[in-house]
Amino acid sequence: MAIKRYKITVVGAGFTGATTALMLAQKELGDVVLLDIPQMENTTKGKALDMLEAGPVQKFDSQITGTSSYEDAADSDIVIITAGIARKPGMSRDDLVNTNAGIVKSVCENIKRVAPDSIVIILSNPVDAMTYAAFNALGFPKSRVIGQSGVLDTARYNTFIAQELKVSVEDVRGFVLGGHGDDMVPLVRYSSVGGIPIDTLISAERIDEIVQRTRVGGGEIVNLLGNGSAYYAPAASLVQMAEAILKDKKRIIPVIALLEGEYGYDNLFMGVPALLGANGIEKIFELELTAEEKAALDKSAESVRSVTAVLTV
Ligand SMILES: NC(=O)C1=CN([C@@H]2O[C@H](COP(=O)(O)OP(=O)(O)OC[C@H]3O[C@@H](n4cnc5c(N)ncnc54)[C@H](O)[C@@H]3O)[C@@H](O)[C@H]2O)C=CC1
Numbered sequence: 639m640a641i642k643r644y645k646i647t648v649v650g651a652g653f654t655g656a657t658t659a660l661m662l663a664q665k666e667l668g669d670v671v672l673l674d675i676p677q678m679e680n681t682t683k684g685k686a687l688d689m690l691e692a693g694p695v696q697k698f699d700s701q702i703t704g705t706s707s708y709e710d711a712a713d714s715d716i717v718i719i720t721a722g723i724a725r726k727p728g729m730s731r732d733d734l735v736n737t738n739a740g741i742v743k744s745v746c747e748n749i750k751r752v753a754p755d756s757i758v759i760i761l762s763n764p765v766d767a768m769t770y771a772a773f774n775a776l777g778f779p780k781s782r783v784i785g786q787s788g789v790l791d792t793a794r795y796n797t798f799i800a801q802e803l804k805v806s807v808e809d810v811r812g813f814v815l816g817g818h819g820d821d822m823v824p825l826v827r828y829s830s831v832g833g834i835p836i837d838t839l840i841s842a843e844r845i846d847e848i849v850q851r852t853r854v855g856g857g858e859i860v861n862l863l864g865n866g867s868a869y870y871a872p873a874a875s876l877v878q879m880a881e882a883i884l885k886d887k888k889r890i891i892p893v894i895a896l897l898e899g900e901y902g903y904d905n906l907f908m909g910v911p912a913l914l915g916a917n918g919i920e921k922i923f924e925l926e927l928t929a930e931e932k933a934a935l936d937k938s939a940e941s942v943r944s945v946t947a948v949l950t951v
């Protein structure tokens with residue numbers, strides 16, 4: 639019997655990448671390769687060794703390797719791309735598009751060469767457009783090119799709802815659709831706590847405030863940190879997606895997927911609820927939307943389209 643040990647490569651060993659590598663190892667989802675540019679090789683090796691040395695204390699046996707060589711990523715089952723620059727206060731995610739498109743493209747050309755059967759999850763911002771750029775550079779089927787935004791946006795939304803009601807986060811089921819920008823669409827009508835619709839528990843005014851705080855949730859952290867963006871919750875979100883795939887859990891979670899007619903959009907990568915399993919995105923779910931919800935989603939899609947259109951690479 640051949641027992642499989644998974645290999646997960648995390649490209650970009652900065653705040654999000656390093657945190658993701660540690661969380662993957664803590665859950666023993668597989669062996670982890672942490673990869674950054676040659677100028678960062680010693681730092682990357684140092685971070686990987688430091689994490690590995692947490693294993694005896696935290697009782698995990700995942701290997702963690704720091705490297706700048708794509709050969710070490712050969713035949714990865716999953717590749718997570720966090721490479722690129724992060725925004726600072728006063729910037730929007732879209733300001734990163736030109737720099738990060740070049741980085742994501744070069745990373746994907748290497749991944750295509752060394753791990754042609756991998757499932758690729760993209761975090762680098764602006765993430766809807768970067769997932770599109772990755773899809774073009776990889777040439778993989780759409781089921782194997784997935785962007786992360788919805789797990790994080792939903793986690794923020796759920797956090798604020800749980801705080802408002804003083805209940806366990808475990809019982810909150812929020813839903814966020816659309817692009818990873820300030821006009822994302824938290825869907826109040828599809829959000830519940832212990833099965834109870836939130837609009838029967840929270841006033842309309844407070845719900846509006848929670849929705850607005852969710853939309854600018856990334857910016858709230860950017861302003862507090864002063865010199866970078868969120869990484870603990872983004873890393874946890876990536877790990878949830880990797881786990882759904884590696885354990886073939888068939889989870890229904892929001893991810894950035896290529897839309898080919900769904901919700902009325904074509905040739906657009908944007909956040910929608912999807913079934914995530916061993917084959918990557920196995921199905922996209924189309925929810926019925928009211929005219930108001932559809933108008934909000936159209937606005938978000940328009941923002942994603944305009945930043946995707948500036949891709950020059
Ligand atoms: N989609 C989402 O929900 C989120 C996206 N992000 C995005 O993730 C990206 C990374 O954020 P952080 O880790 O905080 O930034 P960071 O600056 O801490 O780390 C980025 C790392 O990428 C590396 N890098 C740059 N070019 C590379 C290349 N060609 N190959 C390999 N590695 C390369 C850098 O050396 C650096 O170590 C940013 O674009 C940020 O905006 C961050 C949080 C959430």
Ligand SMILES: O=C([O-])CC(=O)C(=O)O
Pocket residue numbers: 724725731763790818855856857859860867868872
């Ligand atoms: O806000 C940022 O720039 C990073 C990010 O995407 C998030 O934390 O949602």
